[in-house]
Amino acid sequence: MATSSSPIQPPFISTSISINTTKPQTTNHLITINFNFTSISCSTSRSSRTIINSASKTLQNDTDSSLVETSVNTIRFLAVDAVEKANSGHPGLPMGCAPLGHILFDEVMSYNPKNPYWFNRDRFVLSAGHGCMLHYALLHLAGYDSVKEEDLKSFRQWGSKTPGHPENFVTPGIEVTTGPLGQGIANAVGLALAEKHLASRYNKPGHEIVDHYTYVILGDGCQMEGVSNEACSLAAHWGLGKLIAFYDDNHISIDGDTDIAFTENVDTRFEGLGWHVIWVKNGNSGYDEIREAIEEARSVKDRPSLIKVTTTIGYGSPNKANSYSAHGSALGAKEVEATRKNLGWTHEPFHVPDDVKKHWSRHIYEGRVLETEWDAKFATYENKYKEDATELKVLISGGLPVGWEKALPTYTPENPGDATRNLSQQCLNALAKVLPGLLGGSADLASSNMTLLKMFGDLQKETPEERNIRFGVREHGMGAICNGIAHHTKGLIPYCATFFVFTDYMRPAIRLAALSESRVIYVMTHDSIGLGEDGPTHQPIEHIASFRAMPNILMLRPADGNETAGAYRIAILNTKRPSVLALSRQKLPNLKGTAIVKVEKGGYILSDNSSNNKPDVILIGTGSELEIAVKAGDELRKEGKAVRVVSFVSWELFDEQSDEYKESVLPSGVTARVSIEAGSTFGWEKIVGRKGKAIGIDRFGASAPAGKIYKEFGLTVEAVIGAAKTVC
């Protein structure tokens, strides 16, 4: 172990393998002087890593510690200048956390700026996403192409790569989308869990192919949010020793001193959660303390570490430091000037001094080395463990194994009816056999949501290779952790489950999944009043509509076995959007006319006895009410009507079809339309039109046996027939 004053260096895997890269031409004194790697082993439970400790010399002499100071001030002023130019943003956090940011990106983390997606990189999450200029400044210094000087200058502008909060889908180098507080730390738990899971599945003795840390900075706001407590409780439960969280303890939030609303003892709470807790009292200039803390955190391998770093928000600003006025708006020209003077910063806005530039330039070279080393290591691994390597490569690339779809079960009307939650379990278990990236679980409702993968055990601290995740009653944490898993490795396909009504608890995480293009599958059972006796607190009403209104998410409500399998097929294939599957608690028959592949159209004709695309009436149903539409159709046909029954399993998918297709299903000339769905009718007017009728529920539910509620609420065959006769 290096001494406490040593900086921690990127973990070079080995020095003995030939490196097929070009050394940078700059006379970077750090590299030129010290590129004789001294290997120091830090044994971990699963790996040994090599640390470059040569730079310790550098930091022991005055010149270089002044260079560090210059680098830190560069970070501060890049943030200050960008916020000032945008006249919008959050300078306070970057100014306070610049020392920590410098140490992490310059001394600690392994990454390759020219390939932000290099698989074995350390992950960094800025949970306090409003401070994103810190991250952008660091990416810029480290040499990421995504954040050039012009990008810093267009901070928060239309079309820029530097939006107001970090967006993974806009800026390579950003792992997850943050801003809504508490999400990032929970995402980081997911990233660290994914690492531990994959490491335990794929690493072999002497072949630590999956081996990286997850670092996260969170602030007072993140600490106050319940979702962070949920996720951090799980992080300790899972023993995520390679998760290191920095709590930017600056005592300031938007409303002022945190004393007005936040007086708990965070350290004690985290000890209660089971974390290792370290306090760096001087985060403003205690570089060595920060380094020591990181070393200590890395040495604790059986649980995550929280490093509380006490900083001054807006550090350096003579009149706004340590005040909420440095938090969320530009300092103003006068104060920027005063801050420049105060910190002795004589440079123009956005200027990176040459020595800082030179110093950081080595990361491009070192990053290339790191990745090349890892590639070589992987090649050796692949030689020895062909099958594992192949599987891992598929996971990394995000490809799907050939023929995976064939694993999905198909059904005929002769198959006995079943609840779609049970059919969902059949799909999950079928898919888990062919999709190595499928893993997930429920928020303490596995036996109700039917989400257990029977061939796997529980993913626990000592069995991280398993694929059943037990989230406890923590829907929000579950959702955010799944976002982290999804963004760790393209081929990981997390699913998570609770009662549909409790999507409310995890809505911020679901929205971020949609925004950040996460392929997460939400297995949401007990999807209507059909759950019966638990009553209105447990019965979703407005939820289907609320997801149909949300951008970039698929809301699927399958009606039987084939549609459930079809919904899974869609959910897997849509790599850039999440899917919500609303599933029944109650038994449903397998209907004639359904098929896996039909689901992709969103809406399709299930049965029809009309001709020339001119039915007398179109009956439209989803999920558990499609059966009712079918029965009503049968009755009406007996009375001589030409009836079309349409399954409307996903509005979003239907919307994406061609106009011709849509016209073939819902001809504009046929205004006699009746829909039935055990949920809010909000939005259905679009489908049934003014002359049609939407049968649904525009009140809260009730506690009673399901059949009774259906009847009392008028969700019946008779009601559909009655409505059809009215509109015809």
Added chain:
Amino acid sequence: MATSSSPIQPPFISTSISINTTKPQTTNHLITINFNFTSISCSTSRSSRTIINSASKTLQNDTDSSLVETSVNTIRFLAVDAVEKANSGHPGLPMGCAPLGHILFDEVMSYNPKNPYWFNRDRFVLSAGHGCMLHYALLHLAGYDSVKEEDLKSFRQWGSKTPGHPENFVTPGIEVTTGPLGQGIANAVGLALAEKHLASRYNKPGHEIVDHYTYVILGDGCQMEGVSNEACSLAAHWGLGKLIAFYDDNHISIDGDTDIAFTENVDTRFEGLGWHVIWVKNGNSGYDEIREAIEEARSVKDRPSLIKVTTTIGYGSPNKANSYSAHGSALGAKEVEATRKNLGWTHEPFHVPDDVKKHWSRHIYEGRVLETEWDAKFATYENKYKEDATELKVLISGGLPVGWEKALPTYTPENPGDATRNLSQQCLNALAKVLPGLLGGSADLASSNMTLLKMFGDLQKETPEERNIRFGVREHGMGAICNGIAHHTKGLIPYCATFFVFTDYMRPAIRLAALSESRVIYVMTHDSIGLGEDGPTHQPIEHIASFRAMPNILMLRPADGNETAGAYRIAILNTKRPSVLALSRQKLPNLKGTAIVKVEKGGYILSDNSSNNKPDVILIGTGSELEIAVKAGDELRKEGKAVRVVSFVSWELFDEQSDEYKESVLPSGVTARVSIEAGSTFGWEKIVGRKGKAIGIDRFGASAPAGKIYKEFGLTVEAVIGAAKTVC
């Protein structure tokens, strides 16, 4: 202070005042023997209370401890029998918590069964709402008319007073609606905060008019939910010494042993939060330990107490106790039989033994005494503090002071434009002067949401009489706490605030407000892409639609000063539903044609140059986009068109108008309609019809100055004019 073996008795205020009630005829030995109150003073910071310690004798002899045991088993079997009859429900918690339930309702709590709404009652919340048969059984034994034997027998049936989870709007005696985990404990924080607030405002030395405890039982599930951590952090911050929470520590959740997902140290976490923590190791039969713990908790006055009570779920069931199988379904006839045998219970289902009945019957009498005593005490108070008493009476009755509406500000187009968030602050400050029950705050965005009441200070531990609540970054806890405040006293009108997009974080609490008929006002600012640079993580898109789809809630999006004031008027007047006010960050002009009173119609004609209810086109806008509709209307009129401009501030209110009124605003003959709203167009088809056009945003937002986003997204006057020409 009574000795540790003493039971705690209801706090009789005084024995010297004559009691105008009739003593029950039953020969209740507890009362007949011991009705000579021995007063023991327990001084608190604000009050002194008198405790009856006579019953200690009772519990020191064998007969009575056996009676307690019988009472406890009665509670257990009422729960077992009701669940069995319904073949649905949760017997495990009531069986494990029956001893605690007995002590609370028989020995500790002050209440009046014949007036469940008696103001100064102790509040009890079953946060683990699935165990509601515990609460129903206790209400039944205590003599509440809401839970008769037939009600127990119709547990979970259509129209019963005993739904599957506790619903305050169905069952008098239930304070708040619980079931969704974590909500109840947070509601309890709100109830206890309301008590502390009102006590500090209205109590005078020697006149403790507001003086009760709040008790809550929460389970492992509640503990895992983030919302409980948020609320409990605030409870300690506010020093809610009269909040006593019992953590039913039974180590079982639905998925099995809590070890699979919940291994944190809850005690340490709560100590970190600032609570006093007590552990009762034997909650199954340690009656005296429970009593001692409650005494200790009551003696700690500067912070809330968590009493961890270790119990056995399904206690008494030989084969299902201590297992998840006792949690959420009927035991089954065979196991019920075995449990009866095991606990020596020879009675028929639903039987309450005579001695138990007799024992509990005194609560009707005692409750009447308690209330009468309090009435007398209030009369003395009223004599001395007329003004305070009058105000408090208004708060208790829920009435509104005469003429309060006149306080609302009105505006003319000559008034300079302003953001509706600022106009909202003017309303809040105007209303706070005339509505003594208005109090609230923001989740750390007070200066952005503009929610500070300028004439008041911060409601803090030492200044609980103030009315600005600082919730910290805890939206979910905030929402749930406000539900508690709203249900404490009818006249309390809590408001709470954050950015509109973060309603996602508090959606479960908002839904429960809607379901449980809580008058909570959600002040939701930054209501669209109009917030600009913060970007898509902060820009609501689907949120308006998602609330329009939710039952029993008003979604209001005012366009200017008058509409904002009108929205507040509606929010105050709707005592049985919450209101969401979506407010702009950006400046908006005061429009010609708006008026406070017009908001009550939901949609109304702002301007019109047509005749005979036949405009060429109807332009419909809400909030910040009404201005755009107005400008487009002006342009179109210049071109000779007959244009009606409609403000559509609340769909729900418009829906409630007569058909005639609706036809007068949106004549069915006019299909040329264009709507504009900076949010999802989902649902607008209902208003504009197939031939109309809805201008909105069906994608996520972007980070850029607001004006730029409006332009890029096509939310412009030109777009409305273009659309109008298309549809005309």
